[in-house]
Structures are given as C-alpha cells and as structure tokens.
Amino acid sequence: MTTPLAGYLLVAALLFAIGLGGALARRNAIVVLIGIELMLNAANLNLVAFWRFGPLPEALTGMMFAIFSIAVAAAEAAVGLGLIIAVYRHAGTAELDKIDRMKG
Amino acid sequence: MSAIFYLLAVITLAGGLATVLLKQLVHCALAATVAFAGLALLFLQLDAQFAGFAQILVYIGAVAILIVFAILLTHGSHMPKDGVFSRSWALGLVIAAGVFAILGWAVLAGISAVPRQNAPPSATVRDIGEALVGRYVLPLEIVALLLTAATIGAVVVAMHEKASPR
Numbered sequence: 475m476t477t478p479l480a481g482y483l484l485v486a487a488l489l490f491a492i493g494l495g496g497a498l499a500r501r502n503a504i505v506v507l508i509g510i511e512l513m514l515n516a517a518n519l520n521l522v523a524f525w526r527f528g529p530l531p532e533a534l535t536g537m538m539f540a541i542f543s544i545a546v547a548a549a550e551a552a553v554g555l556g557l558i559i560a561v562y563r564h565a566g567t568a569e570l571d572k573i574d575r576m577k578g
Numbered sequence: 579m580s581a582i583f584y585l586l587a588v589i590t591l592a593g594g595l596a597t598v599l600l601k602q603l604v605h606c607a608l609a610a611t612v613a614f615a616g617l618a619l620l621f622l623q624l625d626a627q628f629a630g631f632a633q634i635l636v637y638i639g640a641v642a643i644l645i646v647f648a649i650l651l652t653h654g655s656h657m658p659k660d661g662v663f664s665r666s667w668a669l670g671l672v673i674a675a676g677v678f679a680i681l682g683w684a685v686l687a688g689i690s691a692v693p694r695q696n697a698p699p700s701a702t703v704r705d706i707g708e709a710l711v712g713r714y715v716l717p718l719e720i721v722a723l724l725l726t727a728a729t730i731g732a733v734v735v736a737m738h739e740k741a742s743p744r
Contacts, residue, residue: 478583482624483685485587489594489613491678496598498670499663504603504648508610511641512594515617518629526624531699534709538717540621540629541706544636545721549728551641555648556732562652563738571664 482523490516503558503568507551514547583623590616601662603649611642625698628706 493512500506518540525536562568565575593613600606614637621630664670710718 477689480685480689481583481587482620484682485590485620487678487681487685488591489617490681491674492591492594492598494677495670495674496594498673499667500598501658501662501664502603504645504652505597505606505662508597508606508645511610511637512597512613515614515633515637518633519617519620522621522624522626522629526626526699527696531701534701534706537626537629537701537706538709538714540626541632542714542717542721544629544632545725548636548640549725551644552732553728553735555644556736558648559651559736568652569658 477527479523479527483520486516486519486523489513489519501569501571503561503570504555506570507554507558510554511547511551514543514550518543518547583620586616586619586623590620601657604646607642607645607649610645611638614638614642626701628701628703 490513493509493516496509496512497506498509500509521536521540521543525531525534525540528536558568561573565573567573590613593609593611593616596609597606597613600609614633618630618633618637621627621633
C-alpha cells in the first residue's frame with residue numbers, strides 16, 4: 475500500500491461493512507442505531523481523507539461536508555434514540571424481531 | 579503510511595467489531611466510544627483538527643451519553659434469552675461482506691489514480707469560521723434549523739403517551 479489515501483479508504487470501507495453487518499444482524503434496536511452511526515462515521519472518514527489528499531484542500535469542501543455530516547448525525551441519533559424509547563414504552567421491548575405489529 | 583496510522587486503524591476497527599459482537603449492551607456502548615475516539619484520532623492524523631475535536635465533542639461527549647441513557651431507559655442491560663443476533667444474521671453477514679468486497683475492489687482498482695502524498699493543508703479555525711459564515715452560510719442556517727427541529731422532535735417523541743383507552 476503505497477498511497478496513504480488508499481489506506482484510509484480501506485479502513486473506512488471496513489468500518490462501513492462492520493456497521494452494516496451490525497445493523498443487519500443484531501436484534502436490539504440500540505445496537506442497530508450504533509451500527510448506523512458507525513456507517514456515518516466511516517463516510518466522514520472518507521470525506522476528510524479526500525479533503526486531505528485531494529487537489530484543492532484550500533476550498534475546505536470535504537472538511538465542511540464532514541462537519542455538517544457530524545451535525546446531522548447528532549440530530550439523527552437524538553431522534554432515533556427518542557423513537558426507540560417511545561417504541562419500548564409502547565411495545566415493552568427494544569428487540570426488533572418482537573416488534574411485529576403496526577397496530578397499537 | 580506511518581505506524582501511528584496502523585495503530586489507530588486497528589483501535590478503530592477493533593472497537594467497531596467489539597460493538598457489533600459483544601453481548602452486553604453497555605459493553606457495546608463502551609466499544610462504540612472506543613471506535614469514535616479512534617476515528618477522532620484518525621481525523622487529527624489527517625490534519626483535520628476541527629473535525630477531530632468536533633468528533634470528540636459530539637460523539638464521545640453527546641452521542642455516547644445518549645446511547646447509555648437509552649440503554650438504561652429501555653432496560654437493555656438484561657441479557658435476552660434467545661441470543662443477541664437476529665434469525666437472519668447470516669444474510670446480514672453476507673451483505674456486509676459483499677459491500678466490503680465491492681468497496682475494497684473499487685479502492686484497489688483505483689489505486690493508481692489516487693493522489694500521492696502532498697503537503698499538509700492549513701485549515702485553521704479562523705479559515706473554517708470564515709468559510710462557515712461566508713460561502714457555507716446557508717447550510718449553516720439549515721443545520722441550525724434541523725438541530726432545533728430534532729431537539730423538539732426528540733422530546734415530543736419520547737414524551738409520555740397519554741393514557742389512551744384500549
């Protein structure tokens with residue numbers, strides 16, 4: 475591996491795959507949400523790595539994209555965990571395969 | 579490629595793997611915090627100081643705490659009787675491996691096109707602040723609106739339901 479950018483991209487790809495596997499394979503809604511957060515973070519790592527090694531870093535585009543992405547991910551985590559708490563209160567469980575009714 | 583990069587990559591990926599594989603939910607949250615911290619250090623390694631410290635503040639300071647609160651409020655520390663993985667976990671594993679294969683192939687196939695090492699760019703907080711109130715002022719306002727809406731929305735969604743007749 476000669477270029478540093480490829481190393482960062484591979485780490486991000488592996489982290490994305492780990493997060494995706496966690497989101498798809500776990501039963502608890504909270505771990506699924508953490509998996510989604512890991513995927514968002516892997517995308518952020520890609521953005522920052524492309525900013526660092528890209529042709530025009532003075533424009534700060536990738537950095538800004540990562541900062542806005544962090545803000546949006548924080549909002550998503552707050553609403554997602556609020557939803558999980560509401561569902562837990564309603565259904566009595568946070569296990570996703572036990573929540574199989576849409577009727578209240 | 580420095581030894582620090584490999585060390586940070588191993589820390590981050592080990593934290594991610596432990597998040598997905600550990601059984602206790604609290605351990606998952608702690609492992610996720612390790613992964614977030616590793617990512618923040620990778621950002622610092624990429625000369626993105628502002629993004630790195632924002633990552634520490636937002637993820638380790640806020641999201642990890644939120645996750646721990648959610649675990650406590652949903653009594654997630656009880657171990658489920660029939661395992662922590664869903665019935666279709668093998669399918670999820672196959673999809674994740676396939677996605678990684680495609681992404682890794684794309685990176686390795688384009689390895690000749692990626693730029694070489696260049697001089698570290700200077701992105702001081704002053705530059706970032708001027709860009710935020712200059713070129714990126716509209717996204718900044720939209721994010722402010724989004725965060726306000728998300729705060730109100732999270733409170734409304736997680737508020738007690740009114741006792742409804744069943």
